[in-house]
Amino acid sequence: xxIPTIHDIREAAARxxxxxxxxxxxxxxxxxxRAGCRVFMKCENMQKVGAFKFRGACNAxxxxxxxxxxxxxxxxxxxxxxxxxxxxxxIRGIDAHIVMPRTAPAVKRAAVEAYGGRITFCEPTLxxxxxxQAEVIARTGATEIHPFNNTRIxxxxxxxxxxLLEDVPDLDAVIAPVGGGGLLSGTAIAAKGERESIRVIAAxxxxxxxxxxxMATGVRQPPRPPTSIADGxxxxxxxxTFTIAKRNVEKVVTVSEAxxxxxxRFVWERAKIVIEPSAAVGFAVLFSxxxxxxxxxxxxxxxxxxxxxxxxxxxx
Amino acid sequence: xxIPTIHDIREAAARxxxxxxxxxxxxxxxxxxRAGCRVFMKCENMQKVGAFKFRGACNAxxxxxxxxxxxxxxxxxxxxxxxxxxxxxxIRGIDAHIVMPRTAPAVKRAAVEAYGGRITFCEPTLxxxxxxQAEVIARTGATEIHPFNNTRIxxxxxxxxxxLLEDVPDLDAVIAPVGGGGLLSGTAIAAKGERESIRVIAAxxxxxxxxxxxMATGVRQPPRPPTSIADGxxxxxxxxTFTIAKRNVEKVVTVSEAxxxxxxRFVWERAKIVIEPSAAVGFAVLFSxxxxxxxxxxxxxxxxxxxxxxxxxxxx
Numbered sequence: 001x002x003i004p005t006i007h008d009i010r011e012a013a014a015r016x017x018x019x020x021x022x023x024x025x026x027x028x029x030x031x032x033x034r035a036g037c038r039v040f041m042k043c044e045n046m047q048k049v050g051a052f053k054f055r056g057a058c059n060a061x062x063x064x065x066x067x068x069x070x071x072x073x074x075x076x077x078x079x080x081x082x083x084x085x086x087x088x089x090x091i092r093g094i095d096a097h098i099v100m101p102r103t104a105p106a107v108k109r110a111a112v113e114a115y116g117g118r119i120t121f122c123e124p125t126l127x128x129x130x131x132x133q134a135e136v137i138a139r140t141g142a143t144e145i146h147p148f149n150n151t152r153i154x155x156x157x158x159x160x161x162x163x164l165l166e167d168v169p170d171l172d173a174v175i176a177p178v179g180g181g182g183l184l185s186g187t188a189i190a191a192k193g194e195r196e197s198i199r200v201i202a203a204x205x206x207x208x209x210x211x212x213x214x215m216a217t218g219v220r221q222p223p224r225p226p227t228s229i230a231d232g233x234x235x236x237x238x239x240x241t242f243t244i245a246k247r248n249v250e251k252v253v254t255v256s257e258a259x260x261x262x263x264x265r266f267v268w269e270r271a272k273i274v275i276e277p278s279a280a281v282g283f284a285v286l287f288s289x290x291x292x293x294x295x296x297x298x299x300x301x302x303x304x305x306x307x308x309x310x311x312x313x314x315x316x
Numbered sequence: 317x318x319i320p321t322i323h324d325i326r327e328a329a330a331r332x333x334x335x336x337x338x339x340x341x342x343x344x345x346x347x348x349x350r351a352g353c354r355v356f357m358k359c360e361n362m363q364k365v366g367a368f369k370f371r372g373a374c375n376a377x378x379x380x381x382x383x384x385x386x387x388x389x390x391x392x393x394x395x396x397x398x399x400x401x402x403x404x405x406x407i408r409g410i411d412a413h414i415v416m417p418r419t420a421p422a423v424k425r426a427a428v429e430a431y432g433g434r435i436t437f438c439e440p441t442l443x444x445x446x447x448x449q450a451e452v453i454a455r456t457g458a459t460e461i462h463p464f465n466n467t468r469i470x471x472x473x474x475x476x477x478x479x480l481l482e483d484v485p486d487l488d489a490v491i492a493p494v495g496g497g498g499l500l501s502g503t504a505i506a507a508k509g510e511r512e513s514i515r516v517i518a519a520x521x522x523x524x525x526x527x528x529x530x531m532a533t534g535v536r537q538p539p540r541p542p543t544s545i546a547d548g549x550x551x552x553x554x555x556x557t558f559t560i561a562k563r564n565v566e567k568v569v570t571v572s573e574a575x576x577x578x579x580x581r582f583v584w585e586r587a588k589i590v591i592e593p594s595a596a597v598g599f600a601v602l603f604s605x606x607x608x609x610x611x612x613x614x615x616x617x618x619x620x621x622x623x624x625x626x627x628x629x630x631x632x
Contacts, residue, residue, distance in 0.1 A: 024340060028362075045588045046344075265625060272361045272590040272621035305588040309581060310631060 001151060001240050006193025008155035009162055009186065012059040016156060019058050019091055023047050023160070025167045025299075030270035035286040036294040040171065042164040045275050045305025049083045049115070051232075052160050052183055052303050053147070057084035059156030060145045061092050069094050071141035076122075076129040078104040078112075079232060080304055081147035086117030097142055099132045101125075107308070148182030149238040158186030164299045165194045172296035173199035177281045177303055178211045178252065179233035181241025187301060188248035199293075202245065202252040203285040205229075205260060210236045212252040215245065229257055229313055232278035232304065253291060255284035261313045263287055274305045277313060317467060317556050322509025324471035325478055325502065328375040332472060335374050335407055337363050339476070341483045341615075346586035351602040352610040356487065358480040361591050361621025365399045365431070367548075368476050368499055368619050369463070373400035375472030376461045377408050385410050387457035392438075392445040394420040394428075395548060396620055397463035402433030413452045415445055423624070464498030465554040474502030480615045481510045488612035489515035493597045493619055494527045494568065495549035497557025503617060504564035515609075518561065518568040519601040521545075521576060526552045528568040531561065545573055545629055548594035548620065569607060571600035577629045579603055590621045593629060 023043045031039050044052035061073060072095030075085050082098045089096035098117040100109065101124035112119055122132035136142060147153065160183075161174055176187040188200045204211050205228035213221040220242045226234035237245065255263075264280035266287075267273060275283075282300040285291060291298070339359045347355050360368035377389060388411030391401050398414045405412035414433040416425065417440035428435055438448035452458060463469065476499075477490055492503040504516045520527050521544035529537040536558045542550035553561065571579075580596035582603075583589060591599075598616040601607060607614070 021345075024342065026340065026362075029337075029364075043588070046342075048345075050588065268590055268625060272359070272366065274584055274588040274590060309584060309628065312625065312628075315626060315631075 001149070003240070003244060004151045004155040004158070004189055006189060008151065009158040009190050009193065012152070012155040013159045013162055015062045016055055016058045016159060020055055021047050022163060025164060026271065026273065028271040031267065031283070034266065035298070038297045039286060040164065040168045040297065040299045041271065041302050042160050042299060043273065043302050044160055045273060045279060045302050049080060049087055050304055050306045051080035051084065052157055052301065053080040053084035054087065055159050056153035056156030056182060057081065057088040057145065060150060060152040061085070061088035063152050064143060068143055071143065072097060073145045074099065074133055074136050074142040075145050075147060076100070076133045077147050078108045080306060082112050082117060083115055085145055086112050086115035090116040095140070095142065097136045097140065099129055099136065101129065148180035149240055153182050154186045154189070154241070156186065157183045158190035160301055161187045161190035161299070162194070165191065168297070168299060170297060171198060171299045173201055173291070173293055174299040174301070175201045175203055175282045175285055176301040177230070177233055177278055178202040178204050178237070179278070180235040181211065181237035181245055183301060183303060184249065185241045185244040188244060192248050200249045201285065201291060202249050203282040204252050204254050205233055205281055206254040206256050208234050209254050211245065212254050214242055215249065215252050218246070230260055230278040230281050232276065233281065253285040253288060255281060255288055259284040259288065265314050273302070274307060275302055276304045276307050279303045279305065317465065319556070319560060320467045320471040320474070320505055322505060324467065325474040325506050325509065328468070328471040329475045329478055331378045332371055332374040332475060336371055338479060339363050341480060342587065342589065344587040347583065347599070350582065351614070354613045355602060356480065356484045356613065356615045357587070357618050358476050358615060359589065359618050360476055361589060361595060361618050365396060365403055366620055366622040367396035367400065368473055368617065369396040369400035370403060371475050372469035372472030372498060372502070373397065373404040373461065376466060376468040377401070377404035379468050380459060384459055387459065388413060389461045390415065390449055390452050390458040391461050391463060392416070392449045393463050394424045396622060398428050398433060399431055401461055402428050402431035406432040411456070411458070413456065413458055415448045415452065417445065464496035465556055469498050470501045470505070470557070472502065473499045474506035476617055477503045477506035477615070478510070481507065484613070484615060486613060487514060487615045489517055489607070489609055490615040490617070491517045491519055491598045491601055492617040493546070493549055493594055494518040494520050494553070495594070496551040497527065497553035497561055499617060499619060500565065501557045501560040504560060508564050516565045517601065517607060518565050519598040520568050520570050521549055521597055522570040522572050524550050525570050527561065528570050530558055531565065531568050534562070546576055546594040546597050548592065549597065569601040569604060571597060571604055575600040575604065581630050589618070590623060591618055592620045592623050595619045595621065
């Protein structure tokens with residue numbers, strides 16, 4: 001596993017250009033006033049499948065050789081990465097095998113199936129997921145596309161920040177949420193590759209603060225039992241993404257569940273965009289007064305907008 | 317009362333430029349596929365106060381002479397126009413008197429007060445509202461700014477379409493919702509003033525179909541008792557706005573309450589923008605198959621995004 005460079009991100013940008021949406025960069029006066037700085041929102045909630053995940057998955061799928069591609073791709077995930085991989089594979093005309101626990105919500109199965117993914121169910125343990133994925137690979141020869149511990153995935157995710165900096169070159173900082181660290185790593189490499197002085201800040205729920213603890217101790221820390229509403233950020237970083245973060249990320253700012261929900265509602269009400277709780281973590285950090293960005297210009301990667309509209313976090 | 321021209325709209329555009337947001341024009345593949353044509357969303361939900369209403373109010377307030385302005389402005393409204401007028405007046409540094417029934421929801425009072433509006437309460441009848449407004453005018457000398465039966469208001473609302481056509485000049489049609497007809501009138505004058513061949517289509521709830529009945533009969537029809545969820549569209553057109561619509565609007569397409577709610581949810585889910593029910597009416601028309609726009613390019617004025625996030629229309 002090699003650390004991707006700015007060149008990998010440039011290649012990824014060219015590779016995904018025909019398929020991915022160049023998402024808008026939006027601004028909102030109410031958000032600026034509350035954050036105390038100018039905020040530029042890179043709206044990956046408006047990306048295909050409603051999340052930045054399509055960038056990495058598309059890069060990984062399109063980069064496969066013909067022979068390799070023909071055997072398909074596989075991942076064990078039930079979230080946005082699974083949908084993104086299914087869609088990228090469908091665009092290339094190859095199979096995407098998605099290993100998913102039997103207990104996954106019906107809405108997640110339906111989403112993967114809508115993009116043509118072939119689901120293999122398994123027991124809801126990590127061991128069962130990995131064994132089932134190994135079986136799929138043994139049977140089909142499919143290539144595993146890990147959601148973040150993968151050079152091409154990281155390079156693909158970095159293209160969001162590359163576009164953001166093309167649109168707003170003089171940002172003081174870029175803020176990205178951190179779960180497994182794929183988005184954060186790509187963001188950091190893109191930002192530092194464009195301009196070494198730019199600050200990269202990670203946003204993390206207090207209730208899933210393994211990145212903050214890992215950065216504080218310099219040693220990768222195990223995750224706590226996942227409890228945050230920001231369900232895209234429950235995974236712990238891999239050795240690869242932690243290595244990249246250690247080199248490039250200035251700090252991790254953590255926020256409470258109440259801060260996340262409050263920020264999410266504020267963004268819906270004022271910016272009029274639909275963002276998921278994981279995306280609200282970045283805004284909660286901007287509103288926390290703990291960024292040191294007052295008076296400056298901050299980019300924030302709005303990582304996704306996939307929400308259950310029947311039940312919003314602030315509703316009883 | 318004179319019918320505004322494209323020149324009035326150009327003047328309005330110059331007048332409000334320092335204060336109003338040039339809202340983005342957005343697109344969404346899922347919406348295009350469902351509508352069967354390319355759809356360009358003029359996002360007035362991202363305008364100040366969350367609705368196009370700020371354009372007209374700002375134009376009307378900024379166009380007042382010094383002497384007139386000093387005595388303030390007044391309207392009887394409890395919706396987006398009241399907030400818009402309060403904000404425009406605050407920017408100019410003058411008083412905005414808002415006459416509001418005692419029964420208006422607390423959230424609407426709070427919104428007007430947040431923009432510095434001075435509320436005068438009255439009984440919840442049209443007669444009481446008009447009498448109370450007359451008393452405010454007698455006491456203060458304030459100028460009435462009617463929400464739609466006003467040349468400058470109409471000209472201001474037209475600036476949204478002018479900007480839309482600057483961004484996307486080759487639209488086949490522009491769709492705007494119709495209530496009192498201020499937005500529709502401004503839209504029609506702007507569109508026809510830019511290019512005579514452009515089609516202007518009005519979008520209206522079946523449950524508040526006075527515009528459709530008026531256009532069908534050629535005579536202004538009284539409103540039915542208002543029942544639509546699209547609470548920005550319950551007012552009937554005035555003689556002024558009906559005259560403009562008769563000359564410039566090709567047809568009124570009506571949609572059911574179920575179609576409105578379904579379209580609203582679809583836009584939230586796919587385009588990831590927060591739109592209010594009145595704005596969803598335009599999308600419901602696009603999805604109805606009754607526009608004759610298949611394969612073409614349609615602009616839609618997304619009139620606002622002010623929604624009670626505690627209770628969404630599709631929730632029990």
